[in-house]
Amino acid sequence: MAADLATVMQIWFAALFTVWIYSIAFRDNVFFKFAEHTFVGAAAGHSLVYGIDNVKRYGWTPFTQGASLYAVVFLLGVLLYTRYHKSYFWISRYPLSIMVGLGIGLSMRATVKAEFIDQIISTAGLKVLGVDAWTGFSNLLFIAIVLAVVYYFVFTFPGIHGGRLGVISKFARYGMMAAFGYSFANTVLSRFNMIFGRLDFLMTEWLPLPGAMIAMPIVLILMVYAMIPAENRPWPKPT
Amino acid sequence: MLVEGRMFALGMLIALWVLIIGSMEMSKRKLPTFRKLSGLEALPEMVGRAVEMRRPVHFTTGLGELTGTVAPQLVAGLAVLGYVSELSAKYGARLIYSVYQSQVMPLAEQIMREAYIKEGKIEQFDPEYQIRYLSGEQFAYASAVQGLAERERPAANIMIGPFYAESMLFAETFYRIGSIQLAGTARGYQIPFFAVVCDYLLIAEEIYAAGAYLSKDPVQIGSIRGQDVGKMIALVLMFVGVLALALGSSDLINLLKR
Amino acid sequence: MIMKEQVKEKTILEKLEDVPREVLYGLLLLAFIIPMLNPIGFPVPTSDAVKKWYSTIDALPKGSVIMVDFGYSGGGEPELGPMAVAVYHHIFRKGGLKVIAMSTSIDGPLLWDKAMAEVKPEQYGAKYGVDYLHIGYIAGGETAMAAVGKDLRATTSTDYKGSSLDQYTVMKGIKDAASFNLLIVYTTGGDQSEGWVRQWYTPYRIPYLCAVLAMMVPTMLPYQKAGQIVSLVSGAQSGEMEFLVKVPARGIKSADVITVTHLLVIAFVVLGNIAYFGKKAKGGG
């Protein structure tokens, strides 16, 4: 029974937080503020918990098994927090510089291949001739848009955008706008899926619980009340 | 020693290194000129219109920190803020800058003060009114900007920097109150929302170019110059590759794969 | 008479353009709730990307090892959760495959538990530690991917619960990226979906199946075109995957709601434009 009670309580909390967060779409109110602060606090707590978990599992465990070099990492990790000290904050730059160097090295060595050369290879490998007319046209358009967009982002050679050549930039913008329209529609889809997820939770898990159908209107009325500006509320009087 | 399949990439990386550092050095001697950025060209007119309508100009640099990965976007936004401050001082517009990062406030104040001094209008600069720290939390900041928009009804709204989910909210709110808008971000997911709503748009890399152009910093400008040459290399490789393939040769592609 | 009519129409158009957002939100909520109360059972189309994803897993020989990044956040769970569940059904039902999961998202381990509770691997005879395993959240984004790719066992010696990896038979012979035959990524972060291309596909050429939020698909498309990703799908296509795997769940259920809400949005576009252009025509003419 105890486990059941825990589940029921979990659903109630989750449901209330869901409804309270949605209320911001209509107007700011105290319930939203409460939910929002819970969110921010929980997020910080959650990442702290997983930070500790990671330090323990990836650092402490090998250290206890004899990898004594990890003591240095712990020291560096603690030094990261000198950033909050008024005069010794610069010490945190040492561990940070290792992280930054790693990040740059890992990203640069792969970016030049994955996002530059491989993209060039893939574009240059498109066939315009020797395929059916529609594919040929599509590939030609594809190549034209890639070239035009890269051309568009050349900034310091103003000559290449002057006069009739300006048409290339215009074409590039057309291509990008078509792409943005597609992205826009996909974002709508993503957000709606998320709303569906929450409403599905409310309707299939919360509302069937005993008392939920009675509680829901009360929750909504309280929320609407909280949306009324304080000076217009009959109670409590603003201080 | 050399790894098969990674040689061309290594060569390209070294070439880019030389190119970018070389153009930084060259820019110290002579700054290269920039192409027209249609978004920036619209700014004087936007500020002028706000003066005519006796309504303020609103500016935001979005979220992010000066120390994170999106810092370059924030820096670009601040460079544009400097320019808009100059324009506002010149035409006598009321400029309001909504701040998300408290660490940016002293920097922003300095930038804006210098702009007003440059235009000889320092007496018009009112940091209390013009620089508003709204909140350091995303949704609280978003709703505070919304509130500000509805109260002050700015005639122009300029958003340059790293924007997240609040982009659509801002764009729609200012659209509803009839502001002319210029927006730019390099955060790919948010560009479509700005493209849908805003009158003028700086797309992705354009904000860095705008920031560098306005700041006249040889390091930034030189870096952009180097990247431009890199883009031209890409253009040539793609163009020649397509032609060669049409003529039946895939030598270039094989070279790139080495 | 004519004048009066014109004036009246103009105000209607104006009102139409300035409909309070509360009304729009209310209509949207109704468009969600009504089909949820009265399911219509709209059909779902299957796209090539989902079919390709499905057949890639189907074609894996027995004994293949799969790395799964369970990398979505709580916010993306409604979209990517159903996809991950459907794919796990497929993998377990096929049998003979080893699945090692890790998370680049801090929500990953708990959401993985949630997904496993839905999949119930035991119904296919799959056992934790023998057929599948979770090594936990690993901080660092691309650094974590690179670290695991270079030497998994040097990065972690325990699973997500903190038990030693040595005791699990599924880990036998698994050392680094080269031990894997396929990479599956579910993520809500662009840095993650792109990072896997940079840190796993580029150096090790591990075939990569990628599932992201629908809104992230456009920015990932160039990778698919260049062959760096075998197949790119969005979580919004979970219904299609459930259809192929024949385990209908949340994804198919959402089809009704997504259809009705999208029809509403299209109606909004049309109405908004009628109001805008109608007003403009009256005002200008």
Added chain:
Amino acid sequence: MSLIIRRQIPIVIVFVTAVLVMTDYFLKIPGTGPVVRDLQNWGVILTAFTLGYGAVNLFYLHTRHISRRTPGQWPFSIWLLLMIVVFTVVGVTYGATSKQYSWMYNSSYFALSATVYSSLGFYMTSGVYRTLRPKSVESTLLVITGVIALMRNAPALAVSAPILISMDSWISSIPTTSAQRGIMIGAALGAIALGIRTMIGKETGFLGRLTEAEKGA
């Protein structure tokens, strides 16, 4: 001297680490492999340490609200800090994947984050209603591709009019992919340039706050 310790050496560390990581990838010099492996594992642990930054920042900010009794804010600040403490205590004592912690996560953080991001769907709807207007050639193109994709994304519509699927897949594979690729090539160069600037100490955002000496310089 202080400038060297406080600024130059960290930049040198960045440079050396980045070069080492790249050398290991491009040249495979014997001996670099294990060093880079260890460095990467260190990177993981150091990042894990930074996961506490959020909590510390919030403590700074909200203890100030509480001590100043900021009207309308300080009770929420207490609650927020309490949430951090409760999460941490439960997560550390019972374990990050324990039943107790998972209960707490599911009843608050999971529900909240899922809802916060979905609430944007509402704003988008009014955005669509008010702003999707074909005013110029550019915006017309955007509206056309947008509306086609919207129609395709409605599953039932797509099934009844399969032409939508082929139109949508053409839009996605030709104009969208090509425009995104153009942007990607530019952004890749931007990322490489940013990396180079950081390695040679011209981009110092990561240093954080500046010391007095640096401000002078």
